[in-house]
Amino acid sequence: MATVLAIVVGIAGHTATEQAFPAAIAFDPAPASPLRIAYGTFPDTFGDLYLPTTGVGPYPVVVLIHGGGWSQNRTLEHVAPLALSLAQRGVAVWNIEYRRVDGAGGWPVTLTDVDDALTALATIVNPKSGNRIDLQRVHLAGHSAGGQLAAWAAGRHTGFTDNRQTIAAVRIRSATLMAAVLDLVFAVNNGRDGFVRKLLGGLPDDVPDHYQLASPIAHLPHGVRISALHGDRDRVVSPDQSRRYVSAATSAGESADLQILDGIGHGEFADVTSPAWRAARETILDHAAMLR
Numbered sequence: 001m002a003t004v005l006a007i008v009v010g011i012a013g014h015t016a017t018e019q020a021f022p023a024a025i026a027f028d029p030a031p032a033s034p035l036r037i038a039y040g041t042f043p044d045t046f047g048d049l050y051l052p053t054t055g056v057g058p059y060p061v062v063v064l065i066h067g068g069g070w071s072q073n074r075t076l077e078h079v080a081p082l083a084l085s086l087a088q089r090g091v092a093v094w095n096i097e098y099r100r101v102d103g104a105g106g107w108p109v110t111l112t113d114v115d116d117a118l119t120a121l122a123t124i125v126n127p128k129s130g131n132r133i134d135l136q137r138v139h140l141a142g143h144s145a146g147g148q149l150a151a152w153a154a155g156r157h158t159g160f161t162d163n164r165q166t167i168a169a170v171r172i173r174s175a176t177l178m179a180a181v182l183d184l185v186f187a188v189n190n191g192r193d194g195f196v197r198k199l200l201g202g203l204p205d206d207v208p209d210h211y212q213l214a215s216p217i218a219h220l221p222h223g224v225r226i227s228a229l230h231g232d233r234d235r236v237v238s239p240d241q242s243r244r245y246v247s248a249a250t251s252a253g254e255s256a257d258l259q260i261l262d263g264i265g266h267g268e269f270a271d272v273t274s275p276a277w278r279a280a281r282e283t284i285l286d287h288a289a290m291l292r
Contacts (some may be wrong), residue, residue: 220254243258
């Protein structure tokens, strides 16, 4: 058990510092298709980098994390239209894949893969992009299980009490959480959520340390603009997940807001034509524009 804990807790870098934003640069036209970039050595440790075709860089970058119950049957292609719709509005998008349950993933590698994909922005992704992305304007966005991973990564890099260090080159500015699973104990005890049990390898009484380390509500981000969006008709992930998380964040003095969308269920956030995604997209773009 101690070995597993060390794997998750032991990723650290340098203390984050304020850095001047890079001057605007007019780049050559961006590739028409996303750049597929490996951030690890396993088949599912890669992402697709979408670069804007207009404007000047370096561009803010959105790390987009797909949902699907952390399960192997859902891939980053599920949110590719969302990534493209953001890139068309002037931001870069790092749409990541990760090892998943029923494949090579589960505890703890599903979590550590997302952490690796985030830190790879500085070491692998930006150099391959021609240094087109602004690593001081990194924004996380995730849907459902991907929202859990986005919130976890934000807390991991800015708020863990035993991990205040991070890689200074990557600065997380916001997290947009769409119908996200944010309190994993609450999900199991109140929602009969079998997906969480499969991800973490048991019930809260069986593996309490897994739940403590993986639950975003136990490790709130510090200094990150948090927006949670949830549909009032969501029957997959209770809107109380977002309510509880935002309440905890605001009580801790963090900047957080909640949008409960009328008539919206769970899957609509992954539909590029839906009002749910339009609301989420505008939230993401507002954060990317204002947090400079």
